[in-house]
Amino acid sequence: MNRIIIDSEAIKDNYLKVKRWVNDHGATLTVVTKALCGHLETIRALADMGISSIADSRLQNLHEMTDQNLGFEKWFLRPPSQSELEEVVNLTDVSLNTELGTVKKLNLIAEEKGLVHRVLLMIELGDLREGILPGALVRLYNEVFQLANIKILGIGANLGCFSGTVPSVDQLMQLILYRELLELKFQKDLHVISAGSSVVLPFLLEGQIPSAINHFRVGETILLGTDLINGGTIEGLRDDAFILEVEVIEMKEKSLTPSGETMDEIAPFSAGEDQVPEDRTPGQRGYRAVVTVGGLDTDITGLVPVNDSYQIAGASSDVTVLNIGDNPEGLRTGDTVCFKMGYSTMVRLMNNSYTDKVMKSSI
Numbered sequence: 001m002n003r004i005i006i007d008s009e010a011i012k013d014n015y016l017k018v019k020r021w022v023n024d025h026g027a028t029l030t031v032v033t034k035a036l037c038g039h040l041e042t043i044r045a046l047a048d049m050g051i052s053s054i055a056d057s058r059l060q061n062l063h064e065m066t067d068q069n070l071g072f073e074k075w076f077l078r079p080p081s082q083s084e085l086e087e088v089v090n091l092t093d094v095s096l097n098t099e100l101g102t103v104k105k106l107n108l109i110a111e112e113k114g115l116v117h118r119v120l121l122m123i124e125l126g127d128l129r130e131g132i133l134p135g136a137l138v139r140l141y142n143e144v145f146q147l148a149n150i151k152i153l154g155i156g157a158n159l160g161c162f163s164g165t166v167p168s169v170d171q172l173m174q175l176i177l178y179r180e181l182l183e184l185k186f187q188k189d190l191h192v193i194s195a196g197s198s199v200v201l202p203f204l205l206e207g208q209i210p211s212a213i214n215h216f217r218v219g220e221t222i223l224l225g226t227d228l229i230n231g232g233t234i235e236g237l238r239d240d241a242f243i244l245e246v247e248v249i250e251m252k253e254k255s256l257t258p259s260g261e262t263m264d265e266i267a268p269f270s271a272g273e274d275q276v277p278e279d280r281t282p283g284q285r286g287y288r289a290v291v292t293v294g295g296l297d298t299d300i301t302g303l304v305p306v307n308d309s310y311q312i313a314g315a316s317s318d319v320t321v322l323n324i325g326d327n328p329e330g331l332r333t334g335d336t337v338c339f340k341m342g343y344s345t346m347v348r349l350m351n352n353s354y355t356d357k358v359m360k361s362s363i
């Protein structure tokens with residue numbers, strides 16, 4: 001069976017570095033765990049690292065963390081659906097919200113339970129995912145301040161999560177100005193300005209983030225080391241915390257170009273090289289390894305062979321084909337091949353029941 005090998009030491013190295021950058025800025029960090037899809041051994045490892053605040057977008061994952069009693073402060077990342085409200089109040093310490101009607105219902109539920117639920121109100125700053133439109137801010141805060149069983153923690157924004165808009169210092173300044181406006185208008189403190197996800201970290205390292213931004217919610221860069229602005233991995237971070245291991249089920253020397261006319265519609269799961277490389281000559285042959293991961297398992301375009309001389313030729317629903325040149329290592333049927341991966345590929349693999357998840361420390 002395919003397996004994803006999880007190195008908690010690599011996650012810890014990344015976490016400690018990101019935490020230091022965030023703390024040096026005078027801010028606090030909540031680690032976004034949704035990509036772990038509730039994998040308990042990794043989540044326990046996070047608790048052992050001293051992580052105290054986590055955010056997840058699925059209540060099922062938060063349920064399991066609650067059952068395990070790991071002592072995390074738990075944030076619910078996705079604005080809650082109507083069917084989730086009771087559990088949100090029961091399970092989470094903070095939820096991110098954008099809809100007045102939803103916050104009012106959270107208030108009623110919290111009141112029934114004799115609890116105070118904390119919320120972060122999220123503002124739309126150009127990414128066009130969820131967020132309160134700036135014109136509606138004052139009215140909404142005014143109403144939410146009246147709710148006895150809701151405490152507003154502060155103000156937040158998603159930058160670059162949806163439409164890929166590159167965050168700008170101007171957007172962050174806008175967020176800070178909204179906070180000042182609301183504090184002045186209502187004479188209340190809004191302690192938290194939460195603006196950071198992985199995409200903001202390269203700007204933090206360049207010293208471009210205003211000091212008033214005091215909370216970061218980070219997933220991808222802690223888990224995979226990704227530099228979302230410059231590409232590749234942020235210097236000093238590790239990109240090997242999650243490695244996919246699959247098996248070679250066929251190994252043959254073949255032609256490197258298909259014969260006959262090709263049409264994308266015929267191969268709905270095709271992934272890999274868009275075009276034949278320029279240095280390939282007609283009729284050229286080479287070794288091809290067929291391995292046991294396909295589009296049914298994950299997004300193949302985010303797989304990167306650890307052996308950088310291997311190239312992904314393409315994939316179907318069940319298998320991926322690798323060009324491995326002259327096969328200098330003598331790769332054979334039954335051998336394994338390892339891949340690093342991008343975030344969307346990793347999330348899908350973590351959520352895929354055909355892939356085992358094992359801790360490196362237990363192998």
Ligand SMILES: Cc1ncc(COP(=O)(O)O)c(C=O)c1O
Nearest residue numbers: 032077197198199217218219220
């Ligand atoms: C609301 C919210 N905040 C923070 C994050 C973390 O983003 P990233 O994994 O890019 O750090 C996400 C995405 O997972 C999110 O939806």
